[in-house]
Amino acid sequence: MFGPIDNAAYDEHEIKFSTGKVLGITLGENYESNNLLHELMHAYRFYTEENSNAYNSSNLNGEIEAQYTQLVYKNAIKANITFPVDPQYAYRIEIAYLYMFIDEYGKLNNDVSEIELENHVTNIIKEYKSSPTYSKEKYKYDSNRTALSNFKNLRTITKNCQ
Amino acid sequence: MKNILLITLFLFITNCIFSQTSIYPDSVGTKVFYENGYTYQAERLGSGIIKVYNSDNKWINIAKIHKLTGDFPDENTPDLESNEWYKQTENLYSILEESYSNEEKEKIKRVGRKGIGFVELFINPETGKVDDVRFSFFRLSYYMYIPVSKFREIELKIKERLQFEVTDYGKQFNYIYYWNDYKFK
Numbered sequence: 001m002f003g004p005i006d007n008a009a010y011d012e013h014e015i016k017f018s019t020g021k022v023l024g025i026t027l028g029e030n031y032e033s034n035n036l037l038h039e040l041m042h043a044y045r046f047y048t049e050e051n052s053n054a055y056n057s058s059n060l061n062g063e064i065e066a067q068y069t070q071l072v073y074k075n076a077i078k079a080n081i082t083f084p085v086d087p088q089y090a091y092r093i094e095i096a097y098l099y100m101f102i103d104e105y106g107k108l109n110n111d112v113s114e115i116e117l118e119n120h121v122t123n124i125i126k127e128y129k130s131s132p133t134y135s136k137e138k139y140k141y142d143s144n145r146t147a148l149s150n151f152k153n154l155r156t157i158t159k160n161c162q
Numbered sequence: 163m164k165n166i167l168l169i170t171l172f173l174f175i176t177n178c179i180f181s182q183t184s185i186y187p188d189s190v191g192t193k194v195f196y197e198n199g200y201t202y203q204a205e206r207l208g209s210g211i212i213k214v215y216n217s218d219n220k221w222i223n224i225a226k227i228h229k230l231t232g233d234f235p236d237e238n239t240p241d242l243e244s245n246e247w248y249k250q251t252e253n254l255y256s257i258l259e260e261s262y263s264n265e266e267k268e269k270i271k272r273v274g275r276k277g278i279g280f281v282e283l284f285i286n287p288e289t290g291k292v293d294d295v296r297f298s299f300f301r302l303s304y305y306m307y308i309p310v311s312k313f314r315e316i317e318l319k320i321k322e323r324l325q326f327e328v329t330d331y332g333k334q335f336n337y338i339y340y341w342n343d344y345k346f347k
Contacts, residue, residue: 089237093298093341097211099278100300111302112210120209130225132234 015039017055022046034074041066045153058142061150064124065106067095069154072104091127094120105162106154114148121147184306186212195310202310210301214313219294221284221337228334241287241332242340250324251342254281257319258344261312266304267346273304277345283320285338290326293337 016023022043027036045062049055055062101117103109108117125141128134187193187206194217195202201217215222227234235241258281262270271277284294295317299305332338 090339090341093280093282093343096280096341096343097209097298097300099343100211100302101209116208116210119207120211123207123209131237133237 015042017046017052033077034070037073038066038070041069041153044157048153048156054142057140058145060125060128060139060141061145063128063139064095064121065150065154067092068098068102068151071095071098072154076104089127089131091124091131094124094127098124102148102151105158106151108148114146117147121150185309186214186306197310197314200314202314204310206301211298212301212306213296213298214310215296216294216314216317219284221294222296224336226335226337226339229336230334235331235335239329239331241329241335241338242285243327243329246325246327247340250326253324254283254320254342255344257316257323259346261316261319262308262346266308269304269307271346273302277303278343279303279305279345280341280343281316281320282339282341283324285326285328285340287328287333287335287338290328292321292324292326295320 014026016026025036025039025043027039042062045065046055049058097120101109101112101120108114128139186204190206190208192203192205195204202214203217204212204214206212225234258279259267270279278299280298282296282298283292284296285291286293297305297313297316326338326340328338
C-alpha cells in the first residue's frame with residue numbers, strides 16, 4: 001500500500017521513492033513484520049523494473065504480489081491477525097484463493113492452467129477496483145504482463161528456500 | 163497371462179477410483195439444488211473456484227455500504243470487537259471440525275490444494291448473528307464430492323451458534339463481511 005492512511009486504528013505506513021532509488025519505508029507502531037515484508041516487496045520490485053514508469057504503470061501487479069507474499073509469510077509463521085480488519089474486504093479472500101493456483105514459491109501449481117490463473121487475477125482486479133482504498137491513478141494494472149509474471153519477485157527471493 | 167490379469171485389475175480399480183462424479187459444476191456456470199425445504203446454488207468461475215450458498219439470502223452479491231450515506235466503509239476501522247471475534251472464529255472452527263466425518267476430513271486433507279476451504283459470513287450489524295454463509299473451494303478439492311446437505315447443516319449451525327459483537331462503526335453498515343479459510347488438523 002502506498003502513502004499514509006489517516007485513521008485511528010492503524011498508524012501510517014509509507015514507502016518513498018526518488019529517481020532510481022528507494023528513499024525509505026515508514027511503518028507506524030501498530031505494524032508488524034508482515035507489513036514490513038509487504039513494503040519490502042515494493043522496494044525490491046522498484047529495483048527489478050526497467051524504470052520508474054514501468055514500476056508506476058504496474059503498481060497493482062506489484063500490490064497483488066506483495067499481498068500474496070505477506071499472506072504466505074503470515075501463514076508460515078502462523079501469525080494471528082491482530083485486529084479484525086483484514087477479513088473485511090472481498091479482495092483479501094481473492095488473494096487467499098491464490099494458494100489454489102500458485103505455491104509459496106510463486107510457481108504455478110500442478111494441474112492448474114495459466115488460463116485459470118489469468119481468470120483469477122481478473123477477479124482480484126475486479127475486487128480491488130470495488131475496494132474503497134482503490135485509486136485509479138495509483139493502482140494501474142499492466143495487462144501486457146502474464147498473471148504468472150506478477151510473481152517473479154517471489155520466485156526470485158524464495159529460490160534457495162525449497 | 164498373469165501380467166495381463168494384473169493390468170486389467172489395475173485399470174478396473176483406477177476406473178472405479180476416478181469414476182466418482184463431482185456434485186458441483188464441471189464447467190463455468192451455475193447449478194441449482196432443490197433440496198428438502200431449501201434451495202442451494204453452486205457457481206463455478208472461470209478460475210475453477212466454486213462458490214456454494216443458499217439461494218434464499220439477503221446480502222450475497224450486494225455491496226457493503228453505509229446505511230445512510232451509501233459510502234463504502236473505511237478498510238482500517240474494525241467493525242467487529244476483536245475479543246469476541248477471536249472467540250467466534252474458534253467457534254466457527256469447532257463447527258467445521260465436528261460437522262465432517264473423520265473419513266471426509268482425511269480425504270479433504272489429501273486431495274487437491276492442501277485441503278483449503280473458505281467460509282464467508284455476512285453478519286447482521288444489529289444482532290451480531292450471521293444472516294448468510296457462502297462456502298468456496300477449488301475444483302481439484304474433495305469438497306467437489308461433499309453433498310449440499312452438509313453445507314446446509316453447517317450453515318444452520320453457524321446461524322444458531324455464532325454471535326459477534328459489532329462495533330458502533332460497524333452498526334452503520336447494511337451488513338458486516340467476514341471470511342476465513344481453514345484446513346483440518
